[in-house]
Amino acid sequence: MKAITFAAGCLFASSALAQENVLTVYAGDYVVSEWGPGPKIEEMFEARCGCDLQFKPGDLLPRLLLEGERTEADVVFGLNTDVTKKARESGLFAPHGVDLSPLTLPIDWTDDTFLPYNYGETAFIYDTTRLPEPPTSFDALLDAPDDLKIVIQDPRSSISGLAMALWVEAVYGDEAEEAWRKLAPKILTVTKGWSESYGLFTDGEADMVLSYTTSPAYHIIAEDDHTKKALIFPEGNYFMVELAAKVATTDQPELAQQFMDFILTPEFQQMIATGNWSFPAALPHEQWPEGFKELELPSKVLFYSEDEAAALRDGAIEAWRRGLSQ
């Protein structure tokens, strides 16, 4: 801990006395809300470590890159594969040192720096009462009548929007721009982030929304509503994973390691499904919570490694922009 940060902490933070044994975790903003997984993670981990876990929410990677090696973060929680290349190149992260054999991801994962904790796939969510006969494939979606209205997210401001650009790229390749052009009349609008899109969908403004294969689990478990379904396309759905990583300059290496080890334990994995409304990264299907078990899983999972994604990204976004600009 830098002395000056410590002094400032004493001045401003209410929990200044607890600085001794503190694990600082930078996390995505949604994690720390009272409805997110943050409070549960904090409670479970503090019971194990006898320490104080402090979540610092906000822009993960920009903040970390701004701070560089002087960061006070010990662990970063909530990165996605589309930024891992930039994160890896910064040299700020240390190997996680966790045995990856418990992983139950639909793809192979051998990364020694970024550790998955939950995953999902991009999918369009629809309401069976409003749309009894949804398109059953990506092709069928492109050919659907134009009065079928969908909302998506902007690939330049949203992770899920970027995943969709890569999804179209993976399915249509050179024809991606043409695919976007066919989709254009059906796109009611493009929003900055996932929340706005999903709000439009639940308000009944759009028939389908770009979200995740796991979204229906929320409605089933929290609302006992079985009418929200994810479209599974035979062309495949695009894999999205959320990752944690240990910061190399951590002043709490033991605590940080303990936290990394904690992530793949059944206790954490049982919690994260309903805590973050995602598939647990290391839990056999039969141990998933009820509600998750009844979800239809993709027959084919599409995924670009971080190097492939970095190479394709600008082209995929440009195809999106041109296809929708006409």
Place this chain on the structure above:
Amino acid sequence: MASRPVAVSAAIAAAGLILALVLGPVVAVLTRAGGWGTLGPGDWQALRFTLLQSLLSAFFSVVLAIPVARALARRRFVGRGLLISLLGAPFILPTIVAVLGLIAVFGQNGLVNEALRALGLPGFSIYGLHGVVLAHVFFNLPLATRLLLQGWLAIPAERFRLAASLGLSPRAMFRTLEAPMLLRIAPGAFAVIFVICLSSFAVALTLGGGPRATTVELAIYQAVRFDFDLGRAALLSVIQLCLALAAGLVALRLGTGGGFGAGLDRMVTRWDGRVGLPRIMDAAWIALAALFLLTPLGMVVARGLPGLAQLGAGSWEAAWNSLTVALASTLLCLAWALPLSTRWGEWVGLVGLAVSPLVLGTGLFLIVRPFANPLSLALPVTTLVNALVALPFALRILRPEAEAVRADYARLAMALGLTPLAWLRLVLLPRLRRPLGFAAGLTAALSIGDLGVIALFADPERATLPLQVYRLMGSYQMEAAAGAALLLLIFSFGAFWLCDRGGRANVDA
């Protein structure tokens, strides 16, 4: 002037603080980036669209505000005061809430399209440039209306009495009294609305329907959040700043012309337009504006009521944080605005609104970082940034009347040898009570409603209400989020109303 040296040095200090707060972060970002970035192919398209939508939005907001403000200025009816206050509410809503409210009215399944369908008429789509302009008019028509209404109310009653006794026709009265006032007030209102719309992002994207509606602010967001290309972010934000300053300069050139001289500070009574067509037209304008502005608000309230019960302790704590920040920002903003209430002061003040919040946040983060933990400074920084962003509005509201007071009473004050403090206490502040109340209300409301906490400074223990709305939505809690949004509306409107009423306490109406 009461005491020129004191006033001038206060103005220089206040202006210097603004420039330091805006340029400091831009320079910090540039230094960190190691130079300017380059513009991409989409950036020119974004720049064109940003300019187009800002010009259209500012134009329609001001032009439509003229008949509405005129009608409100010359009509007296039960509930007029409340209506004027309520009309201010759209301006203070956080964008995400307002957008969902607008879509509930104008969207695919909104009230308007339902009504059209019931009548067997074809529906219409809000998504496109017209939707962006509609939303910006929804936000800014109230501001323009209030600014113009103030202009009308600042015309001394004696002038209208004279016009009536001279038997001036409505057209002659417009030419001699109202047109000069409009020429003085409208360019400034146009400039400030143009500048707000320049940095629009989520509204433009959501209602614009796709990448055609890309704004410069989105490009900055992408550069900072996704590409970590700080040089490009700095370049784009400087372009945005220059556009705003150019608009401000044009307004400064146009918005000149003298005031009306001093009157006896009495309530204005109007003799014109009491019967016949003008009366019907006025009623129609007021009804239309109220319908346009209040229906989406009604939808926000209706959607939020069921969610209110679901709000946890976190939301109430966030509400408390928002209120304390708002109080501090308001005081800071008014103290900042008073010495700057001149033409050049207003121009300088515009930069606070024109700088990209994302670049401002990143720069402040870089500046603060070596000295203190930015997270623990979340609330003070939010307070400061909110005051900075609200400053152009406060100045727009205060400046015309502050100048009028100086023009009308400065000689008298000098003859009496008033000290600066006595001038402030006896002359300036009492005369400015109405605009001060309005400015305070607007600042407080903006501060509660603004997502001013730049994401880099987000503090888990001290969320503000708008942040809470986003967090709830991000966790599928759409109903609770609607409840929190309603809470936000209640608090920000409450703060606005209290200050605004306070300012008008002794005015007979």
